[in-house]
Amino acid sequence: MEAAGNDHALVLFSGGQDSTTCLAWALARFAHVETVGFAYGQRHAVELACRAPLRAALGALNGWGARLGADHLLDVSGALAAIGDSALTSEAAIGMTAEGLPNTFVPGRNLLFLTYAAAIAYRRGLRRIVGGMCETDFSGYPDCRDDAIKAMQLALNLGMQRRFVLETPLMWIDKAATWALGEQLGGAALTAIIVEQTHTCYLGERGSRHPWGFGCATCPACTLRAAGWQRWRAV
Numbered sequence: 001m002e003a004a005g006n007d008h009a010l011v012l013f014s015g016g017q018d019s020t021t022c023l024a025w026a027l028a029r030f031a032h033v034e035t036v037g038f039a040y041g042q043r044h045a046v047e048l049a050c051r052a053p054l055r056a057a058l059g060a061l062n063g064w065g066a067r068l069g070a071d072h073l074l075d076v077s078g079a080l081a082a083i084g085d086s087a088l089t090s091e092a093a094i095g096m097t098a099e100g101l102p103n104t105f106v107p108g109r110n111l112l113f114l115t116y117a118a119a120i121a122y123r124r125g126l127r128r129i130v131g132g133m134c135e136t137d138f139s140g141y142p143d144c145r146d147d148a149i150k151a152m153q154l155a156l157n158l159g160m161q162r163r164f165v166l167e168t169p170l171m172w173i174d175k176a177a178t179w180a181l182g183e184q185l186g187g188a189a190l191t192a193i194i195v196e197q198t199h200t201c202y203l204g205e206r207g208s209r210h211p212w213g214f215g216c217a218t219c220p221a222c223t224l225r226a227a228g229w230q231r232w233r234a235v
Contacts, residue, residue, distance in 0.1 A: 175228025
């Protein structure tokens, strides 16, 4: 495993599989890692309750607790509810829009999250900003694309006169490889934490336990996670 560098990092940490894997990835590399989460009126707000137990569980692995710093939780629900109504922030049925995008897309969400994260990183002296955006196995969200992240890095550095590095360790890997990366970073212990304690289901379902974790098993997030698990376990 790669030794931790001297850089300090801020991880966009929702409480889901991808952001938990990214947090482990950052803890394996950087000397000091903080986290930020966002309450934005998401219908699966149960993910926010997963964050503190997950931070504690990861802190107990591989001596990572010594590197794990402060957590920041921002309530941006008012702003996003006003401008970004979607099936992820309402009880609307999940489907596709006339533009060919999933109606779970919250316009501007990741762009706003990165801006807020950069403002925290500016104040806290954190250079690396880590997010779980992925263009390989994703839901079609335009703000998850590599070009969008590169453009945001340029804009944030120009607008804040900093040299932030936006890290997206999952950008070019699929969900099966994300499961494999978690095992590589933290072994069976981290895999168990991801299965039992993370939350990805868009509908906020925590009652049904599947081999890959908790969820409804029918929403796009669950089907993607389940398919990745099956491909990974079949290797």
